[in-house]
Amino acid sequence: MNAEVTDIVLNVIVAGIAAALGWSARTYLWKRKLNRKQAFFGLPDNAESLLVVNREATGGPDLTVTRHDVSALLELSALIDDCGAHAQIVAHDAAQQGFGERTEFCVGHPAPNRRMAAHLASLLPGVQVNSDPEPGPDRGAFLIGKEQYRLEAGRSEYVLLARLTADQGNTARPVFLFCGQRAVTTQAATRYLSRNHERLSRKHGNSTFVLLLKVVNSQAYGPDVVELVADVTKAAQTPIPAVVPRNSHRAS
Numbered sequence: 001m002n003a004e005v006t007d008i009v010l011n012v013i014v015a016g017i018a019a020a021l022g023w024s025a026r027t028y029l030w031k032r033k034l035n036r037k038q039a040f041f042g043l044p045d046n047a048e049s050l051l052v053v054n055r056e057a058t059g060g061p062d063l064t065v066t067r068h069d070v071s072a073l074l075e076l077s078a079l080i081d082d083c084g085a086h087a088q089i090v091a092h093d094a095a096q097q098g099f100g101e102r103t104e105f106c107v108g109h110p111a112p113n114r115r116m117a118a119h120l121a122s123l124l125p126g127v128q129v130n131s132d133p134e135p136g137p138d139r140g141a142f143l144i145g146k147e148q149y150r151l152e153a154g155r156s157e158y159v160l161l162a163r164l165t166a167d168q169g170n171t172a173r174p175v176f177l178f179c180g181q182r183a184v185t186t187q188a189a190t191r192y193l194s195r196n197h198e199r200l201s202r203k204h205g206n207s208t209f210v211l212l213l214k215v216v217n218s219q220a221y222g223p224d225v226v227e228l229v230a231d232v233t234k235a236a237q238t239p240i241p242a243v244v245p246r247n248s249h250r251a252s
Contacts, residue, residue, distance in 0.1 A: 037198075045085070047083070047085040049088070049105065050104045051088065053073065066183045069187070092112075093114055100165070106175065110129050122166075123162075124177075128142070145236075146241075158214055159178065160178075160212060161193060163208060164176075164177065188215045188226050191226070
């Protein structure tokens with residue numbers, strides 16, 4: 001009888017130790033995963049961040065944004081909340097801060113978003129966006145280095161997803177850019193980041209990268225079908241030479 005009781009007690013103790021070790025291991029892995037995510041986004045516990053968007057052309061004083069931009073902000077807000085950080089939404093013409101102070105997520109086309117235009121000019125001189133209001137084959141096109149990427153609305157559209165630290169090192173709070181040819185493409189880029197941030201963190205660490213994404217057939221699939229075209233970090237950071245674009249990319 002005493003031997004049976006001893007065996008039961010020992011089994012309970014072993015089960016308790018195993019459960020404690022399993023809980024500790026899961027907690028350690030979860031914490032390590034969270035730490036990597038926080039480092040990638042520059043969002044430690046209780047950190048402050050900015051969500052910068054362009055105003056919809058309403059003419060009023062209130063901040064109103066498009067439906068796709070609202071969806072993009074929701075995607076980013078979920079990421080920020082997962083990191084235990086906080087977000088402040090500001091209009092493009094009200095965001096006045098330098099680099100590295102707070103993580104910034106800047107969403108929109110550079111024509112209506114002055115903050116995005118300033119980031120491109122300062123940080124990505126190898127990128128030019130055709131903002132000509134007149135209809136034409138190059139309207140809305142991206143020029144990245146010597147490569148041109150034309151907009152075919154609803155069929156083939158491009159967006160830049162960038163993580164930048166303005167040469168301030170890996171410890172600086174990053175600026176994330178979601179610069180698309182149309183509003184649906186910026187939502188597609190935020191969704192791509194939400195789904196792939198772990199893979200991007202493993203590949204790029206906490207360094208600068210600029211990715212060109214292609215949104216396929218948005219008129220049918222919305223922001224869900226996205227292809228990685230290329231890592232254009234080097235070309236985007238190199239000032240464009242004054243030459244005619246070599247290639248023009250269009251949907252086949």
